[in-house]
Structure formats: C-alpha cells, structure tokens
Amino acid sequence: MNIQDVLDTSSLDSNKLLELDSFIDQCENPKHEQLIHVLHKAQHLFGYLPPNLQRHIALKLNCSSAQVNGVVTFYSFFNENKMGEFTISVCMGTACFVKGSDKVLDLVYKETGAEKDVMSEDGVFSVKDVRCIGACGLAPVLSVNEKVFGHVEAKNVKSIVDIYRKNHVKN
Amino acid sequence: MSRIKSIDSFNTFQTLLKPREDVRIKLFMCAGTSCLSSEADIMIQMFQKLCDEHELSHQCAIIKTGCFGFCGQGPILRIEPGDYHYVQVKVEDVDEIFNEHILNKRIVKRLLYRNPHSDEISIDASSMDFYQKQHRIALKNCGHIDPEIIDEYIANGGYTALSKALSEMTPFEVITCINESGLRGRGGGGFSTGVKWEVAYLEETNEKFIICNADEGDPGAFMDRAICEGDPHSIIEGMIIAAYATKATRGFIYIRAEYALATHRLQIAIEQARAYGLLGTNILGTLMSFDISIKIGAGAFVCGEETALIRSIEGGRGEPKNKPPYPSVSGYHRKPTVVNNVETLANVPNIIVKGSAWFRDIGTSTSPGTKVFALAGHVRNIGLVEVPMGTTFREIVYDIGGGHPKDRKIKAIQIGGPSGGVITEKYFDTPIDYESLKAIGAMMGSGGMIVMDEDSDMVEVAKFYLDFTQDESCGQCTPCRIGTKRMLEILERLTSMQGSIEDLESLRSLGEIIKWSSLCGLGQTAPNPVLSTLTHFREEYEAYAYRTKKKAYSIDPAKCIGCTKCARSCPVTCIEGKVKQLHVIDESLCIACGACFSACPVNAIIRP
Ligand SMILES: Cc1cc2nc3c(=O)[nH]c(=O)nc-3n(C[C@H](O)[C@H](O)[C@H](O)COP(=O)(O)O)c2cc1C
Ligand code: SF4
Ligand code: SF4
Ligand code: SF4
Ligand code: FES
Ligand code: FES
Numbered sequence: 001m002n003i004q005d006v007l008d009t010s011s012l013d014s015n016k017l018l019e020l021d022s023f024i025d026q027c028e029n030p031k032h033e034q035l036i037h038v039l040h041k042a043q044h045l046f047g048y049l050p051p052n053l054q055r056h057i058a059l060k061l062n063c064s065s066a067q068v069n070g071v072v073t074f075y076s077f078f079n080e081n082k083m084g085e086f087t088i089s090v091c092m093g094t095a096c097f098v099k100g101s102d103k104v105l106d107l108v109y110k111e112t113g114a115e116k117d118v119m120s121e122d123g124v125f126s127v128k129d130v131r132c133i134g135a136c137g138l139a140p141v142l143s144v145n146e147k148v149f150g151h152v153e154a155k156n157v158k159s160i161v162d163i164y165r166k167n168h169v170k171n
Numbered sequence: 172m173s174r175i176k177s178i179d180s181f182n183t184f185q186t187l188l189k190p191r192e193d194v195r196i197k198l199f200m201c202a203g204t205s206c207l208s209s210e211a212d213i214m215i216q217m218f219q220k221l222c223d224e225h226e227l228s229h230q231c232a233i234i235k236t237g238c239f240g241f242c243g244q245g246p247i248l249r250i251e252p253g254d255y256h257y258v259q260v261k262v263e264d265v266d267e268i269f270n271e272h273i274l275n276k277r278i279v280k281r282l283l284y285r286n287p288h289s290d291e292i293s294i295d296a297s298s299m300d301f302y303q304k305q306h307r308i309a310l311k312n313c314g315h316i317d318p319e320i321i322d323e324y325i326a327n328g329g330y331t332a333l334s335k336a337l338s339e340m341t342p343f344e345v346i347t348c349i350n351e352s353g354l355r356g357r358g359g360g361g362f363s364t365g366v367k368w369e370v371a372y373l374e375e376t377n378e379k380f381i382i383c384n385a386d387e388g389d390p391g392a393f394m395d396r397a398i399c400e401g402d403p404h405s406i407i408e409g410m411i412i413a414a415y416a417t418k419a420t421r422g423f424i425y426i427r428a429e430y431a432l433a434t435h436r437l438q439i440a441i442e443q444a445r446a447y448g449l450l451g452t453n454i455l456g457t458l459m460s461f462d463i464s465i466k467i468g469a470g471a472f473v474c475g476e477e478t479a480l481i482r483s484i485e486g487g488r489g490e491p492k493n494k495p496p497y498p499s500v501s502g503y504h505r506k507p508t509v510v511n512n513v514e515t516l517a518n519v520p521n522i523i524v525k526g527s528a529w530f531r532d533i534g535t536s537t538s539p540g541t542k543v544f545a546l547a548g549h550v551r552n553i554g555l556v557e558v559p560m561g562t563t564f565r566e567i568v569y570d571i572g573g574g575h576p577k578d579r580k581i582k583a584i585q586i587g588g589p590s591g592g593v594i595t596e597k598y599f600d601t602p603i604d605y606e607s608l609k610a611i612g613a614m615m616g617s618g619g620m621i622v623m624d625e626d627s628d629m630v631e632v633a634k635f636y637l638d639f640t641q642d643e644s645c646g647q648c649t650p651c652r653i654g655t656k657r658m659l660e661i662l663e664r665l666t667s668m669q670g671s672i673e674d675l676e677s678l679r680s681l682g683e684i685i686k687w688s689s690l691c692g693l694g695q696t697a698p699n700p701v702l703s704t705l706t707h708f709r710e711e712y713e714a715y716a717y718r719t720k721k722k723a724y725s726i727d728p729a730k731c732i733g734c735t736k737c738a739r740s741c742p743v744t745c746i747e748g749k750v751k752q753l754h755v756i757d758e759s760l761c762i763a764c765g766a767c768f769s770a771c772p773v774n775a776i777i778r779p
Contacts, residue, residue: 033486036469040428067487074488074645075469077428094391094588094621095547097635103764107742131390131472133429134204134397136547137242137554141208148208154742154764 006051006065016045017056024060032063035071039078048079084119084126086164088112091141093132101140103154105129108142111161124168125161174448177456178338181330188326196231196273199249199314203238203400204393204432206246210262214246217265221273231273237313237401241301243553244284249314254295257282287551287573301552304571306533308541309357309394309517310557313401318436321443324404330449332520336412337457340523345416346372349519352527353539358384358475358512359590359617360692361538361605364519367509370499371417374507379419381410381461382484382503382510385426385433386468388475389588390639392619394543395513397555399426399433402517403440407463409516411449412523413509414461422463423503425480428470437465472589472643476691477502477510479645490645491691512617514543534560538604542615548585548622551576558603565599568622575624583623583707587616589636589643590696592703593629612703614696626778629708630715634662636700640693651694654685658701665715672716679705721779723758724767730775737767737776 009017023041027034038057043049049072058068072078090096090105105127109115112125119126135141138150144164152160175181200206200215218233239247244258250272257268257279264282271277283292284299293299307313316323324330336345350365371379383406387395398406410422426434441463444450452460466484473479474489481503483489502508518540522530531539538560544567547553551573558567564584568574575581583593592613594601601607605615623632641655658681664670682698689695705712714720726737726746731753738746738754745761748754756767768776 033484035486036483037467040467040469070488071486075471077468077470092390094389094585094619094635095545095553097391098548098621098623098627098632100764102635103742103762106762130429132393134393135208135242136391136393136545137205137245138208139547139553143208150208153769154762154766155740157742 006055009052009056012046012050012053012056020045020057021060024057031061032067035061035063035068036075039068039072043078048082050080050082079117081117082119082123084114084124085168086124086144087126087128088114088161088164089128089130089133089143091131091133091135091139091143092129093136093139095132095136096140099139100154101142101152104140104142104152104157107154107157108161111158122168124165174446175455176448178334181334181455185325185331185334188322194230194232195252197234197251198232198273199234199236199251201237201239201245201247201249201314202235203242203245203313203397205238205242207432209246211246213262214248214260214265217262218269221265221269225274227273234317235319236316237318238397238555239314240305240310240397240555240557241299241552242555243551244301247314249296254297256284256293256296256299258284300573301554301556301571304562304566305557306541306559307557308521308533309398309405309514309543310401310555311521312405313397316402318401318403319439321404321440321447324402328524329404329520330408332523333408333411333415333449334455336415336523337455337459342372342416342418345412345523348523348527349416350527352522352530353537354515354518354522354530355538355605356512357514357518357542357617359587359615361615364511364515367499367511368413368416370497371419371507371509374500376506378421378504378506379414379417380503380506380508381413381417381419381422382477382480382498382508383410383422383424383513383516384475384477384480384510385424385430385437385513386475386480387427387430387513387617388472389617389619390472391547391588391621392545392617394545394555394618396427396430396433398513398517398543399430400436403433403437404444405517405520406437406513407440407444407450409511409519410463411454411461412519413511413516415459417507417509419507419509420461422461423466423484424463425466425468425474425484427468434465434467441465471645472639473645473691473693476693479691480510481508488645490647491693493690514618535602535604537606542603542618544586544618544620546572546620546622549575549579549581549624549627550622560604561602563600563602564594567603567620568599572622575622579624581622582625582627583629585621585623585632585700586619587614587696587699588619589640590614590692590699591616591619592699593623593632593707595707612706614699629704629711630662630666633701633704634659634666637662637697640697644693644697648688648690648694650685650688651690651697654681655694655697657681658685658698662701665712668715668718668720670716672713674716675705675709675712678702678712722763723756723761723779724763724765725756725758725777725779726754727775727777728753730773732773732775734772736770736772740766740770742766 058065114120114127248257296302354364355361478492479489498508543557646652733751745757
C-alpha cells in the first residue's frame with residue numbers, strides 16, 4: 001500500500017466523513033473504548049474500511065493507526081476490501097453444515113466468480129461464510145443482503161445467483 | 172409512559188394492568204428470525220389490514236411474539252382464547268384463517284399440526300409431542316407476550332422479582348437464594364452463579380459491573396438469541412437483580428453483530444425500562460442506581476470467553492487473559508465484574524419469585540433447573556427445547572424431536588459445539604446434567620445439539636469444527652495457533668486420501684498437548700471434536716487412512732432406466748448419458764451433494 005493513499009482522504013465521500021465525525025463527537029468517553037462501535041458505523045456508511053479511513057478514525061479517536069488496524073483485522077465482521085453490490089452469506093453453522101452447506105458454498109463461489117474476501121470481478125457479488133443465522137429449521141440457509149433463502153439445494157444455487165445478476169443488469 | 176416512583180406504586184400499577192377486557196381475540200404471530208425469514212412479517216401486516224377493514228381492531232389484537240421453539244414448523248400462529256396452534260402458515264392462508272377462525276369461529280383443520288407417526292392432529296401445544304416433555308422457565312414468555320411492550324411483560328409477572336428483592340430482601344439474601352437454588356452458569360462452564368455473585372459482593376470498591384454474555388458463539392445454536400428476541404426484559408430484570416445483589420452500578424450486554432433483531436428488541440426494552448424508572452438513578456424510588464448499555468461484537472468467537480469479551484468491550488482486540496484473577500475480582504476497568512450468560516440471567520427472576528426450593532425440585536440434585544437446547548440436524552422437529560436437567564438424549568431426540576425425518580438410524584449426537592464431542596447410541600439413555608456428561612467424557616456446552624444420521628461423515632464433522640476453532644484462535648499461544656493448524660492439515664491430508672495410519676496417533680498426541688498447554692478455553696477444548704470422534708468412530712478415520720473410503724456417488728447399471736433426471740440435477744454436470752441409456756457419474760468430479768440421489772425415480776443412485 002502506497003503511503004500517499006493512506007494519508008489522502010480525498011477519495012472518501014466528504015458528506016459521509018462529516019456524518020462519521022459527528023457520530024464520533026457524540027460518543028461517550030473514553031473515546032478509544034468506542035473503537036469497535038465507530039468502526040461499525042464507518043463500515044455501515046462506506047461499505048468497507050480502506051486504510052485512509054482507518055487512519056482518519058485513528059486520528060479522531062486519538063489512538064494509533066496500528067491499534068485501529070489491529071482491531072479491524074482481528075474481527076471478521078470488518079472488511080478492508082470493497083464489497084460487491086450483493087453479499088451472499090452462506091450459513092456454515094453446524095445445522096446447515098450437516099445438511100450440506102459446504103457444497104452450497106462451493107457452488108456459490110463458482111457461480112458468482114467471487115473468492116474468499118474478494119468480490120467478483122464485475123463488482124456484483126461478495127460471498128461470505130457466516131455462522132448460524134438462527135434459521136436452522138430452514139437449513140441449509142443462505143442470505144442475499146437481508147433476504148433469507150431456506151432449504152437451499154445445490155441445484156437452486158444457480159437460479160438464486162441469476163436472479164440477482166439480472167437485477168444488477170437492470171439497474 | 173412515566174416513571175414509577177416507588178415499589179408500592181409499581182405493585183399497584185402491576186395489579187391494575189389487567190388484560191384488556193375488550194380484546195377478545197389475540198393472534199400471536201411468531202416474529203423470531205426463522206419465521207420472519209418465511210414472511211411472518213408480511214402476514215402480520217395482512218392480519219392487521221383485515222382487522223381494520225372489518226372494524227375489528229378494538230377486539231382483535233395482532234401480537235408479534237418471540238420464537239415458539241418449534242421453528243421447523245414455522246411460521247407459527249397461536250390464537251387465544253384457547254391455545255390454537257397453526258403451523259407452516261403461508262401468506263396464502265391468511266384470508267382463510269381470518270374468515271374461518273376469526274369471523275366464523277371455525278377451526279382451519281388443515282393448518283393444525285399433524286403428528287407424522289400417529290397422523291393425529293393437535294389443536295394446542297399441550298397435545299403436541301414436541302412440547303409434552305418440555306418445562307419452560309427461561310423460555311416461558313416466548314410466544315406469549317409482545318417483547319416490544321413492557322406492560323405485557325409486567326402483566327405476566329415481570330419485574331415482580333425486582334420489586335420483591337428491593338423491598339423484602341437484602342443483597343446478601345438475594346445471593347443466598349441464588350446460591351441455595353443451585354443455579355449454574357448456562358454459558359457452558361456450569362459455574363455456580365451464587366458463588367460468582369458472592370465473590371463480587373465481597374469485593375469492596377467504588378465501582379462494579381454486570382455483563383450479560385449474549386455472544387452465543389456455538390455456530391449451531393440460537394437459544395440466547397431467542398430469549399433476547401422473545402423476552403428481553405427477563406434478561407434486563409436478571410441483570411438489575413444481579414446488580415442489586417453485588418452493588419454494581421453499570422451493566423453491559425455484549426451481543427453478536429449478526430443479531431440485529433435481538434439487539435433492536437433489547438434496545439427497546441432498555442429504553443422502556445428506563446422510562447418506567449426500572450433502570451437509571453433511584454430505581455423505583457430506592458437508593459439503587461444501575462443502567463445498561465449494549466455493546467455489539469464484531470464476529471470473533473473467542474470474544475465469548477469472558478476475559479476476551481471484557482477486552483472487546485474496552486475497544487481492543489479480544490484476546491483472553493490468564494485467570495485468576497477472575498473477572499468477578501478484576502474485570503472491566505480492573506473492577507469486579509460479574510459475567511453471566513443470557514439463559515442464566517433469564518432464570519434469575521423466576522427463582523427470586525418462586526424461591527430456591529421450587530427451583531431445586533426441577534432437574535437433578537447437582538444440576539437443578541432446566542436447560543434450553545437448540546435441536547437441529549437430521550431430526551424431524553427442529554427448534555428450541557427446554558427440558559428439566561436429567562432428561563435423556565433419547566427423550567429429546569425421539570420423544571420431543573420425533574426421531575429421524577425418514578425414520579433412519581441416528582448414529583450420533585454432537586453437543587457442546589466446537590468445544591464438545593459426540594455421544595453415541597450407547598449413551599442415549601444418559602440423563603443430561605453436568606456430572607453425568609462429564610462421566611461419559613462429554614460436556615454440557617451452551618446448548619447446541621446436532622443429530623447426525625448414518626450418512627454423516629464423522630471425520631468431516633470433526634474437520635468442520637476444527638476448521639472453525641483454528642480460524643477463530645486469537646493466536647496468542649503457540650499450541651493453539653500452530654497446533655490446531657497442524658491438526659487441520661492432517662485432517663485435510665486424510666480426507667483427500669493422502670494420509671496414513673500414523674496420522675491418527677499424531678492427531679491424538681497433538682490434541683492432548685493443545686488441551687493442556689493452551690491459555691484459554693478455546694484452545695483447551697478445540698481438540699475435543701476430533702478426539703471424541705477418533706475414540707468413537709475410529710473406523711471412519713481408518714477408512715481414510717487406508718484409503719478405502721469411497722466419496723463419490725455412483726449409478727447401479729442394473730437399475731438405471733436412462734430418464735436423465737440425475738444428469739439434469741447435478742450442479743457440477745458430472746453425469747453423462749443419453750436418453751433411455753445408462754448414465755454414468757464421473758467420480759473424480761462428483762462433489763457428493765446428493766442431488767442425483769433425490770432426483771432418481773428408481774433408486775439407481777448408490778451412496779458412497
Ligand atoms: C472460547 C469460549 C467461548 C465462549 N463463548 C460463550 C458464549 O458465547 N456465551 C456465553 O454465555 N459464554 C461463553 N463462554 C463462557 C464464558 O467465558 C463465561 O464462562 C460465561 O459467560 C459465564 O456465564 P455463566 O456463568 O452464566 O455461564 C465461552 C468460553 C470460551 C472459552
Ligand atoms: S488458547 Fe487459543 S484462543 Fe485462547 S488465548 Fe490461546 S491462542 Fe488465543
Ligand atoms: S452427488 Fe451431486 S455432484 Fe455427485 S453426481 Fe450426484 S448430483 Fe452430481
Ligand atoms: S435418474 Fe436414475 S434412472 Fe434416471 S438416468 Fe439417472 S440414474 Fe438413471
Ligand atoms: S446453522 Fe444455519 S441457520 Fe442455524
Ligand atoms: S422463529 Fe418462529 S417458532 Fe422459532
């Protein structure tokens with residue numbers, strides 16, 4: 001990563017930055033204890049946490065960039081890479097696993113062209129494996145953004161992916 | 172809503188909170204995660220609209236309630252008066268239920284639960300085999316109140332325990348009551364809750380904390396989530412009582428980031444409790460002050476471990492610390508901090524109201540009370556079951572769970588999630604409590620219970636858990652970080668038919684080393700799924716080691732009629748064949764998904 005890219009925040013949407021700053025200002029003290037809370041907000045606003053955004057947060061919270069990055073990399077919920085328009089989360093909880101969700105996951109990777117932590121080349125899909133989403137009764141389960149699909153069989157994967165790919169083309 | 176200024180006014184307020192006389196019909200629609208993902212929310216709106224159109228809104232209430240437990244039959248709609256349970260309700264059924272049940276007072280038979288064995292239909296919960304052996308304490312309000320309305324909780328006896336503790340009991344008497352009840356932590360460890368509180372109580376310092384652990388790390392469990400979603404006030408009340416007993420002034424609920432609905436309901440509950448003066452300064456006009464904030468995790472299993480959890484609340488990486496000192500002596504900001512699990516806390520108000528003797532009467536002598544399990548896998552009735560301790564595996568899986576969906580043989584039950592192990596048929600009659608499980612080399616864990624049939628590959632199951640713990644290891648100690656990685660490599664070697672029989676011994680010895688040399692519970696228990704399957708299903712490991720294991724599906728040439736259905740269902744198109752001719756599977760490409768097996772009309776597909 002180029003040092004200039006880390007220092008330069010001009011690539012970040014300035015309105016979103018303002019919103020983030022006022023969120024941080026309203027946080028309880030001590031501010032550094034709110035780091036995870038702030039990162040959630042930042043990821044919600046920007047979709048992911050690039051290095052320049054992490055540095056910006058470090059400055060605002062009065063802690064080091066290394067500390068911020070240490071937390072970002074520790075927790076799997078935070079993404080340092082850009083996410084696709086649709087995030088397909090395949091449940092790899094135990095109940096889903098014993099009903100074959102590992103095969104579903106492989107197929108979702110294959111059909112979308114996304115890889116672990118890397119969105120598909122066309123920017124349409126990101127794929128994640130998640131833990132029990134609490135719908136074990138419908139296992140195996142996957143969700144696309146917020147929408148949950150239950151009883152997903154290997155043969156349905158392509159059609160689910162195709163629906164969203166078509167949606168993307170329309171937009 | 173206004174503050175309730177004294178215990179007396181609370182008691183009066185509660186007695187006046189009689190159910191609304193004018194509301195004659197109540198529709199409780201499940202709004203738990205599983206049912207919501209099957210359009211329960213849309214049906215709630217549809218019912219509301221129908222009520223409005225028929226000008227029935229004043230006598231008919233639509234209530235969004237918490238998980239009924241029987242998620243596998245969801246979405247579930249329960250109707251009072253009576254206790255009618257409609258199961259697997261769909262958007263298309265709404266009109267019929269409204270017209271028949273509400274307007275014409277006729278039961279919609281086809282939507283009632285039908286017992287798959289006896290073919291009998293059940294009208295209410297008491298006649299459903301799923302509920303018959305259950306005893307609901309922690310889940311008692313789930314499915315019976317609207318979790319977003321504090322008055323419903325109070326009308327159902329909520330906050331009575333708090334009012335009783337504040338007015339009739341000293342902090343030490345509260346601790347004694349919990350101690351005598353024998354309540355043990357439901358988060359997995361089974362440590363005495365009373366003792367934990369007492370340790371914090373005895374610390375003399377200006378600040379103490381109560382933390383509710385709602386991280387629910389076991390990847391196949393959702394008990395805690397259901398309580399947070401379905402009865403958030405029971406957790407809050409439990410926390411306030413813990414705070415009163417230990418003289419804590421501040422509380423946190425640490426919840427998984429994935430639990431958006433549970434977080435939302437807890438947030439509403441906290442705000443409502445605050446508005447009533449049940450949280451904040453001078454609770455119910457007493458000298459007690461206590462408030463709660465929610466802290467959202469960010470996807471790290473190890474943060475369920477209490478010292479890691481505290482570090483995470485402090486904004487850092489969730490790396491566990493050496494114990495002692497235990498959090499009840501030195502936790503958040505190095506102050507005494509009681510960390511309790513969701514289910515543990517939900518039991519507390521019941522014990523205070525009904526007394527320790529009542530609680531001791533349920534369950535076994537060393538493990539009083541009930542335990543909630545998330546029953547899933549190859550079992551007919553999937554969902555949450557709350558049973559008295561001492562219930563056997565067989566009762567849960569066969570009587571409550573209804574056995575295998577296709578009545579096939581059940582090979583094993585996995586409990587305790589990534590820290591636990593498998594129970595084989597030989598032990599299905601073991602009564603479930605902390606001691607009996609230990610005696611057979613298993614552990615209670617937090618409540619995940621996964622049923623596995625003959626087709627389950629135990630080596631793959633062990634690999635699944637180890638892959639999970641390996642990925643979640645915080646990396647602080649070498650045995651856990653490197654050791655689990657080595658074990659996983661061995662399992663990968665075995666399952667890709669590159670291993671040897673010596674690998675089994677390496678797995679065992681590595682596992683033992685990791686267990687005794689790791690710093691926290693994650694490393695200390697990570698090898699369990701491997702070690703326990705290696706003990707009980709050694710032959711499955713050997714099949715891989717001797718490379719005799721068959722993984723691909725194949726077609727019986729004597730049976731195949733060439734209908735092409737399998738080829739069309741195969742997701743990786745590895746089945747070749749022309750219409751009316753023999754089909755053949757390219758076994759090197761088959762991913763063993765089983766799609767062809769279900770597709771074949773003449774059972775020509777052979778399982779590996
Ligand atoms: C790796 C690991 C993960 C844990 N995850 C959880 C969890 O998700 N929920 C929980 O309540 N306890 C969890 N625990 C246990 C907690 O450390 C702690 O014992 C518990 O929250 C205490 O509450 P209790 O006494 O009410 O059970 C975990 C422990 C370990 C070692
Ligand atoms: S045992 Fe594993 S998870 Fe626990 S502290 Fe050590 S490295 Fe971290
Ligand atoms: S098991 Fe799945 S991958 Fe293998 S042949 Fe059958 S359909 Fe194809
Ligand atoms: S589905 Fe069965 S009968 Fe039909 S082609 Fe495949 S193996 Fe043959
Ligand atoms: S394990 Fe997938 S939803 Fe529970
Ligand atoms: S979520 Fe509806 S019954 Fe469990």
